[in-house]
Amino acid sequence: MKTFGGKVLFLDRSDINTDEIIPAKYLTEISKEALKPHMLEDLKLEGFDPRDPELQEARVIVTRANFGCGSSREHAPWVFEINDINVVIASGFARIFRQNMFNCGMLAIELAEGAIDRLFAHRGANASLSVDFKNSRIEIKSDKGSEGFDYSVSGFDKALVEAGGWVEFADAKY
Amino acid sequence: MAMTLSEKIFASHLRDEPFPGTKVLSLDAVLCHEITTPIAINDLVARGKDRVFDPSKIKVVIDHVTPAKDTKTALQGKILRDWSRRQGIRDFFDIGRNGVCHALFPEQGFIRPGYTVIMGDSHTCTHGAFGAFAAGVGTTDLEVGILKGVCAFREPRTIRVNVTGKVPEGVFAKDIILRIIRDLTVKGATDCVVEFHGDVVKGLSMEGRMTLCNMAIEAGGTSGVCMPDEVTVDYLWPFISGGYKDRKAALADFRKWWSDEGCAYVKVVDIDVSNLAPQVTYGYKPDEVKDVAELAGTVVDQVYIGSCTNGRIEDLRVAASFVKGRKIADTVRGIVSPATPKVFREADEEGLLKIFMDAGFCVTNPTCGACLGMSNGVLAPGEVCASTTNRNFNGRMGKGGMVHLMSPATAAVTAIEGRITDPREFAKGGRS
Numbered sequence: 057m058k059t060f061g062g063k064v065l066f067l068d069r070s071d072i073n074t075d076e077i078i079p080a081k082y083l084t085e086i087s088k089e090a091l092k093p094h095m096l097e098d099l100k101l102e103g104f105d106p107r108d109p110e111l112q113e114a115r116v117i118v119t120r121a122n123f124g125c126g127s128s129r130e131h132a133p134w135v136f137e138i139n140d141i142n143v144v145i146a147s148g149f150a151r152i153f154r155q156n157m158f159n160c161g162m163l164a165i166e167l168a169e170g171a172i173d174r175l176f177a178h179r180g181a182n183a184s185l186s187v188d189f190k191n192s193r194i195e196i197k198s199d200k201g202s203e204g205f206d207y208s209v210s211g212f213d214k215a216l217v218e219a220g221g222w223v224e225f226a227d228a229k230y
Numbered sequence: 231m232a233m234t235l236s237e238k239i240f241a242s243h244l245r246d247e248p249f250p251g252t253k254v255l256s257l258d259a260v261l262c263h264e265i266t267t268p269i270a271i272n273d274l275v276a277r278g279k280d281r282v283f284d285p286s287k288i289k290v291v292i293d294h295v296t297p298a299k300d301t302k303t304a305l306q307g308k309i310l311r312d313w314s315r316r317q318g319i320r321d322f323f324d325i326g327r328n329g330v331c332h333a334l335f336p337e338q339g340f341i342r343p344g345y346t347v348i349m350g351d352s353h354t355c356t357h358g359a360f361g362a363f364a365a366g367v368g369t370t371d372l373e374v375g376i377l378k379g380v381c382a383f384r385e386p387r388t389i390r391v392n393v394t395g396k397v398p399e400g401v402f403a404k405d406i407i408l409r410i411i412r413d414l415t416v417k418g419a420t421d422c423v424v425e426f427h428g429d430v431v432k433g434l435s436m437e438g439r440m441t442l443c444n445m446a447i448e449a450g451g452t453s454g455v456c457m458p459d460e461v462t463v464d465y466l467w468p469f470i471s472g473g474y475k476d477r478k479a480a481l482a483d484f485r486k487w488w489s490d491e492g493c494a495y496v497k498v499v500d501i502d503v504s505n506l507a508p509q510v511t512y513g514y515k516p517d518e519v520k521d522v523a524e525l526a527g528t529v530v531d532q533v534y535i536g537s538c539t540n541g542r543i544e545d546l547r548v549a550a551s552f553v554k555g556r557k558i559a560d561t562v563r564g565i566v567s568p569a570t571p572k573v574f575r576e577a578d579e580e581g582l583l584k585i586f587m588d589a590g591f592c593v594t595n596p597t598c599g600a601c602l603g604m605s606n607g608v609l610a611p612g613e614v615c616a617s618t619t620n621r622n623f624n625g626r627m628g629k630g631g632m633v634h635l636m637s638p639a640t641a642a643v644t645a646i647e648g649r650i651t652d653p654r655e656f657a658k659g660g661r662s
């Protein structure tokens with residue numbers, strides 16, 4: 057199983073699409089490593105700089121609604137994975153992106169908007185987030201204090217993470 | 231129990247339910263292109279599992295960048311080509327026979343009512359126009375599909391959209407779907423199948439229905455779907471005539487997939503198109519849509535007619551009917567990409583290519599190219615493109631570029647005027 061948790065990158069916008077996460081021109085790469093420097097390169101978000109060195113330290117993304125919409129490219133979870141970001145927490149995901157995350161053994165956690173707002177309250181205060189996968193619970197810690205939230209993922213998605221991904225799961229079963 | 235079309239397909243293809251709510255379906259078609267498949271192939275090879283579940287159910291095309299533009303794209307094509315040969319995949323479409331996947335595969339008769347179809351491409355929803363459950367997936371789902379012939383889904387809920395009224399002059403399937411997305415928003419159909427019903431949909435050709443279903447994903451939909459009817463039978467007849475006594479028998483068979491009276495919909499949307507104006511996007515999301523009048527006059531640098539949304543013969547006919555005998559503005563670069571070799575050939579035989587070229591358009595080979603900003607018409611920063619494609623995302627057709635989505639008719643008159651123009655005014659001859 058992958059390791060989950062660490063410093064949080066807050067992306068305060070809904071409908072962030074996979075073209076913004078990894079532009080189409082890099083889809084000619086056939087290795088995940090080559091994607092590494094291009095994470096979120098075309099993200100349209102005020103104040104966001106894809107070259108910010110802090111991005112390197114992020115291990116968790118917290119964002120808004122409909123994250124990962126648009127193209128089906130699995131390069132989007134891959135570019136996170138290769139940058140050691142294995143968790144995205146949002147108030148909603150596009151279907152294909154969400155499935156791609158679990159298929160890669162990564163976590164796409166959906167929380168209610170109110171809970172997302174409370175996570176965002178820790179922005180700018182050295183927030184880091186830990187994931188208790190077994191008990192489906194996350195905890196955020198920052199200079200402003202700490203707070204815990206229960207989440208739920210389907211039995212299938214949980215099994216995919218435990219198996220290490222869909223290829224492993226399907227290969228053992230079908 | 232009354233069931234929707236997709237519930238029927240799920241029930242008939244159910245292979246396993248490993249957890250409540252997760253359905254593993256057996257697949258009738260696994261479609262592949264050179265952008266998302268090579269990594270799946272390499273991974274299978276690395277795992278020592280370089281096999282395919284059934285070479286006759288795998289269809290392969292090189293379409294996104296073709297002819298190859300550099301070493302990397304050449305390598306992607308090569309991986310796909312070598313693999314197709316190695317695995318005995320007969321339906322492999324290489325240069326000379328290749329075209330945009332979602333236009334080419336239906337044209338070859340590969341998609342049938344009741345089928346389960348996946349592809350590593352979000353616009354796989356296009357194939358729902360035939361009454362199939364067709365969903366875009368990522369590379370891992372594709373990889374398992376190739377190896378095992380299965381894919382896991384949560385059973386989708388269904389949104390019913392009834393399209394009624396009389397379609398006005400100058401208004402087309404593209405305007406209808408843009409209007410629907412404007413209402414549903416980019417996430418309104420997430421985890422749902424969008425079923426298109428109503429007299430307007432019944433009156434559409436397969437091409438028009440594909441345009442509708444193509445953009446279901448832009449509202450977040452898993453698939454778009456139309457009920458397979460006479461139009462579907464006629465389109466597929468050359469491929470299915472051996473299997474049925476006559477067209478009536480085929481229709482009776484197709485009907486079994488129709489959503490039942492009284493089936494469960496999560497939402498019903500009624501849209502009367504009688505007063506619908508041509509629709510154009512203005513922002514970086516496909517639900518940022520306005521009536522053309524509100525954007526009229528916006529100066530454009532490039533006009534692109536093509537893609538899996540609007541690169542079929544019907545689209546080129548409509549565009550050519552406006553372009554005929556006219557010249558595009560000298561401030562505009564006009565590009566037409568017929569979606570498949572068959573479309574290209576028909577457009578040539580019907581004199582459409584000549585019309586476009588006489589007007590000053592460049593006609594390219596069938597390819598995705600400019601649609602995703604990879605080749606054949608990438609925008610420079612600050613440039614504006616009027617496009618018949620399906621995505622206006624930031625940077626989609628080139629970093630810093632702006633894309634306005636519209637119908638082929640609106641794109642054609644926009645090319646002539648050099649700025650966004652209402653095709654209804656144009657048809658009246660007001661400007662020419």
Ligand code: SF4
Pocket residue numbers: 294330331332351353537538539597598599601602619620
């Ligand atoms: S034409 Fe555009 S949207 Fe369609 S498959 Fe090609 S790249 Fe994707």
